[in-house]
Ligand SMILES: O=C(O)C1=C[C@@H](OP(=O)(O)O)[C@@H](O)[C@H](O)C1
C-alpha cells in the first residue's frame with residue numbers, strides 16, 4: 001500500500017505548465033466503439049490509467065484486436081456490432097464503474113455469456129441501474145443480492161429495442177442502454193431527467209450511427225437506430241477536465257501561483273467546475289480555444305488569489321459530478337460558505353464521497369456540515385487549515401488527490417494511505433505536481 005504525503009507550501013506559489021492527461025470517459029469509449037466498428041480504429045492520447053487498461057483487456061477478451069503502438073497510441077481492430085465473442089475468462093474491470101456498466105450494455109446486445117468482476121469498491125456499487133433496463137431488452141443476469149458484482153450476464157438471441165425512462169441523470173446508464181440498442185432491430189430511446197455527459201452520442205455519430213437528441217417534457221431524450229455498420233475512426237483523445245481540476249484548484253488556493261494546463265476538454269457537460277470556481281472569484285483564463293477530436297478544448301491559465309464561497313447550482317451537478325471532492329478543497333480556503341446540494345449520486349461512486357469528504361475535512365480542521373444530498377463547507381478565508389492528519393483513500397482516486405491538494409495549503413502535512421488508487425485515472429499526478437513545484441512524495 002502506498003502512502004503519499006503532501007508538504008505544506010507555506011508562501012511558495014505553484015508555477016509552470018502541464019498537459020492534462022487523456023480524458024478517461026473518452027478513452028474507455030474509444031476502445032469500446034473501436035471494438036464495435038469494422039476495421040482498425042487508431043487512437044492517440046489515450047489515458048493509460050488502470051481503469052482504461054482494464055477496458056482494453058476486456059474488449060480484447062471479447063474478440064477485438066487491441067495493440068499498443070506507442071505512448072498513448074493504440075489501434076483497435078473491431079469485430080462489428082453484434083460480432084463480440086464469448087470471453088473465456090471473467091472480465092475484471094478493477095475500480096471502474098464506466099468500464100463495467102458500458103461493457104454490460106455491449107455484452108447484453110450479443111448472444112454471449114460473460115462474467116463481470118471488480119475490486120472491493122466496484123463490488124459495492126449498484127449495478128441494478130443497468131440490470132433493470134438491460135433485462136427489459138432480454139438480457140439475463142445472475143449476481144449478488146442488490147445487483148452487486150460479480151455478475152454473470154447472458155445476452156438474448158435478439159435484443160429488443162426499448163424506450164427507457166432513467167430515474168437518474170447518468171451517462172453510464174444512458175450509454176449501457178444505447179450500446180445494447182445498437183444491436184437491436186429498431187430504435188432504442190433513453191430519457192433522462194437532466195443532461196449527463198454526451199460523449200457516447202457524439203462519438204457514435206462520428207462512427208456513423210444515427211443518434212438523435214431532443215428535449216421532451218423537461219427530459220433529455222436520446223435515440224439510436226439499431227444495427228448500423230460502424231466505420232473505424234482516427235481519434236485524438238482530448239485532455240480530461242476532471243484531472244485538470246486538481247492542478248487548477250491547487251493554483252487557485254496558493255496565492256501568487258500561475259499555472260497553465262494545456263489541452264483541457266471543455267465540453268459544456270463536463271466543465272461545470274470551472275464556472276463555479278470563476279463565480280468564486282477564481283482567475284481562470286481559457287487560452288487558444290479550439291476543437292480536438294470533435295470536442296471543444298483550451299489551455300487554462302490559472303492564477304492564485306482570494307476566493308469567496310458560492311453556491312454550486314444543483315441543476316449543473318451532472319456537468320461536474322466528479323469534481324465535488326476537489327470543489328470542497330477550494331471551498332475550504334474560500335471566504336464564507338459554499339453549499340453543495342442535489343448530489344446524492346456522490347454516495348455511490350468509488351466511495352461515499354460525501355461521507356469521506358466531510359470526515360476528512362473535519363480531521364484537517366475545516367468546518368463542514370453534512371446533508372443527505374450534499375454538504376456545506378465553511379471556508380477559512382485563505383488562512384491555512386490545521387492539516388496534520390492521515391486520510392484513507394478508500395479505493396477512491398478523487399478522494400486521494402483532493403486531500404493531497406488540501407495538504408499543500410495546510411499548516412501541517414496531510415498523508416493519504418492507499419494512494420495507489422490515483423493510478424486508475426491520473427498516473428502522472430505526482431510527476432505533474434512536482435513539475436509545478438509541489439512536494440507530494442511517498443514516505
Ligand atoms: O460515462 C462516464 O464516462 C462517466 C459517468 C459518470 O458516472 P454516472 O453515469 O454514474 O453519473 C461519472 O461519474 C464517471 O466518472 C464517468
Ligand SMILES: C=C(OP(=O)(O)O)C(=O)O
Pocket residue numbers: 095096097098099322349350398425
Ligand atoms: C466515478 C468515477 O469513475 P467510474 O464511475 O468510472 O468508476 C470517477 O472517475 O470519479
